[in-house]
Amino acid sequence: MAAGLKADSAWAAFRHRDFAFFCAARFLSGVGIQMLNVAVGWLVYELTGSALALGMVGLAAFLPVVSLALFAGHVADRHDRRRILVAAYGTVAAAASALVLYLLAGGTAVWPLFLAVTAMGSARAFANPASQALVPNLVPAHHFGNAIAWNSSTWQTATIIGPALGGGLYIFGAPTVFAAAAGALALTALLLAAVRHRPAMRPREPASWASLLAGLVFIRSQQVMLGAISLDLVAVLLGGATALLPIFAEEILAVGPAGLGLLRSMPAAGAALMALLLAWRPIRRRAGRKMLLAVAVFGLATVGFGLSETLWLSLLCLLVLGAADMVSVFVRQTLVQLETPDAMRGRVAAVNSVFIGASNELGEFESGTLAALVGAVGAVVIGGAGSVAAAAYWAWRFPALRERDELIRQER
Template identity: 45%
Template sequence: MARICAMLAQSNLVVVLGWAVYDVARLSMDMKAASLRIGLIGLSQFLPVLLINPFAGLVADRHDRRLVVRLALLVQMLAVGVLVALQAMGRADLPVFYLVAAGFAAGRGFYAPAMNALAPALVPVEILPRAIAVSAIAGRIGGIVGPVLGGFAYGVAPAFAYGLTLALLGAALVAQIAIGPHGANRPMADGKPLAHILDGLRYVARSRMLLGAISLDLFAVLLGGATAMLPVYARDILHVGPSGLGLLRSASSVGAVSTALWLSWCPVENGVGPKMLAAVALFGIASAVFGISRWLPLSLAMLALAGAADMISVYVRQTLVQVVTPDGMRGRVGATSALFITASNELGEMESGVVGAILGPVGSVVFGGVSAVAIALAWGRLFPELKRVQRFDEFLPES
């Protein structure tokens, strides 16, 4: 319950902030200039992520994870509470939106690793895989329902949308307080998070397989995403308003969840490397078609297809990282991968805004889609190891 409420709040706020920033910017700017203001949301979130990510895992391992999660939720509630108060006073402007985005990202930076680490301590090991699966599905459901709620709530009134986010965070906090004691955290070997990141970086740099898989996802997300420009499409291109923005934002999650359920029944077993590259290319094609679409059903279908393709790519990449990396290095490689992928999401929004200011929002999305296709083709040549991977069990030790 705590995870789904927190995810509902996060995805709700993403839609609300994106629309609010663009709507305010359009009062005095054209579409290109306003697109850049949307990109600044990503930059506002990137800086806290960059500073917090190397230390968040250490904090989760050194302290009571329930307390870390609760404090992280309180930080997020404080950020949204400031927005609610300033909106009531009529003083919510662009700098306020950016500060709220930064504060929320700071709380999320501590919340995610602590929350993820709680599950093994709360459920018996024999049902842990099911618990993780249920938790992941709950988060994805939040990614579908949250944007729709946010869009419709903002259509009623901005204050209502902000208040809804605050209420959802409060519900998540109450659910967290209900969690009982768990086993003590295992002691850390040392307290050098930056050293762990550097160890992970060095290991990834020495492994062509890991470097290719992680960098493929990094650059595809950095250049190929269309989500930052969705407020522009909802307001000025598709003309569907904030409720339509919620639908657009949730479409990719619908595709991702549907594909995740399919993969749970029919996992990828053969041709995993070529399929990962093909999925990235398909993601780019779907994004480019969305960029030129002027029909809402087609736009929703392309976003869902992009979400499905991205899920296949993520599934293969994450599995490859786990099976290729020795057990003793998985934590450090995982931390390195998480740092770059998380940062690329925020920087990708900034990149979309900058390109949108130069080429316009449509040019930004089409450029991103074409770039993702080019990256898939280039990585197939730069990292032939990826194309040669046929099965995950090639990397498992012989019994």
Template identity: 50%
Template sequence: MNENGSSVLHNRSFLRLWIARIFSTSAFQMLSVAIGWQMYALTDSAFQLGLVGLAQFLPMLLLTLPAGQTADRYDRRTIVYLCQLIESVVVLLLVLGSMQGWLGSVHLLTAAALLGASRTFEGPASAALVPDIVEREQLPKAAAWSASAMQTAMIVGPSLGGVLVIWGISAAYIASLVALLVSTVLIFFVKTVHFVKKLDAVNMDTFLSGLKFVFARKIILGTISLDLFAVLLGGATALLPIFAEDILKTGSLGLGLLRTAPAVGAIVVSLILTRFSVERAIGKMLFASLVVFALATILFGVSHNIWLSLFALVLIGASDVVSVVIRSTLVQVNTPQEMQGRVNAVNSLFIGTSNQLGEFESGTMAGLVGAVPATVIGGLGTLAISVIWMFWLFPVLRTQKTYQAEEG
């Protein structure tokens, strides 16, 4: 590994944040497996499964702008710390409810909504912590390491969640609670060095300043809107319980493997990017990664073989992490330090829309036409969106050669 890549982890605060993200993301991956599995077991409904994503999305839609203001006005480390404490309380209630046998679909949706609300405040603050901790020239490497943390968690979390639900839903909830508490302790000891506190009076102008900033810069708007629409249509992970149970017939253990497969491809690529970061022809690399993502989604949709399905999911994860690293670095490089919270809040809204609302869209589409057609249609939609964005609406993305900040 080169000197710049290793120096990022030599930063103790970044190392603590990196490990904390592994634990917290692992917790939420386990929660996703457990809540989704329990919801489908209780209702046997693809629509109800999609409602879990909608329950997480609605609080994000309502609270994103206040969350951005909060992240730019108060200590971001403290915000993340408090949010994870709240999330731990919610998971503790899930533990008690599962052990005592009173958890129902309404309770699961309520928990998903509370977790979504807390994550809405945690997300922008956590994302803005990275440039608070590392130097600007280290952001591509930090983004790659951050992606590797996320993907490590996406290997550990779903696999562990899939195994634990065999022993009982409460076991998965308890493991999630422990992981969240470990993350909370690590965040408590993170120290920031570049934080710029923004103390302007809160009014409608400052309240909407994050949105105005994003829409004034084509690179940022194109980047986060591309994620919104491409992943919104192409997300197949919400349907994995249906594929595992009804199509591939592999049960909960197979569900864990399916949830793990994208992360296997992603973590391999993200670790490569920590050593050889994408810093040239990034626009072409972004478009290529989206094409691979779309084609792999279609392949997964038509597959009835577990090994071919796992291969397709590995390709999905590998291509997605290239896109994630490029997009997150573009956003951070093109955003002033004092605006990081508000811009990352808008970015989180777009990402949350593509993920949580994408789950609702996938569940609804699967309920109407079936899981296989829904996945294939989603892959074709992602491919179409990528072409429209890169060649028509935001050609500046395709022609982007480096991470140089946009003027404006």
């Protein structure tokens, strides 16, 4: 009987139709975006042979996020978040379709790829805060932790399948991958359009610097939230090795584009397994210390990957770092989405998206630049060691985060 109640609780969020549709859309968008990441990364390296060019892909994706973040967050708090998502993913699908046409026409210049990545980054700048802010409106508060775990698990499962599928389809050429991704993203937009959520009536305050900066001011006033977000930023910024995976796949492990897809899938596999575990056994006590420990494990696994010269060990290290990162993501997302008033969730989520984008896309630029100076192995090892050091420093600098016990406070 107890097991039955536990299973029922683990699936609680899916009782709500809108959340189920949202998760299906999130899965397809994740598959499409990861396919695009694999195809763009491999094609850019194929055309240029440059680690710096791979880093520039991350910069092209990140700049729109940081440039548009405050405005996008304000839009998410003033307009229907569901419609914003439909428009954003429709735009990404259109950009992927444009790449298909460009390559079929015989294009070989690399700049259109950067232009398309910038357009996709601009669309996702609006999608990220709208998506994060929408989730708490799709399930009751008592199912929210469960929804966070399943939402993360859905995305991470997609990022397992997406890179592997993208790497496999690349055998038939980059246009095939871009076309498949465009189809997945178009279907994403259709699923989101079917969500019947009606937005709560929120006061539409006029755009001003005070309203645009409200999310940043709110985060600065919440030391636990600020510590969690900034730690995740610094750890992944330093320890992210994603941009350099084409180099490891080609020059160190010699596994080709299909192997690249497998390598890119492993962090997501670890994250998905951890997210499933968190759906069944969510973090209830010692949340801050568990996040700090997870970041340290992430850094150590990154160092292990950088030093590995065998495929199985590399895959294992990527699996572990993905699982550790998921713990950090779970804590951060729960704090951001549950402890922020609904009227400000878009703006707070926009600031959070900048931190996520900085840790991922800007981290790719940092990795590519450092690799150009000290080599891919050196860049990854240095970054992983930096993540371990960051966890130790944040434990001292943010005692409120270190001492945070309950993740979801009972009074809420």
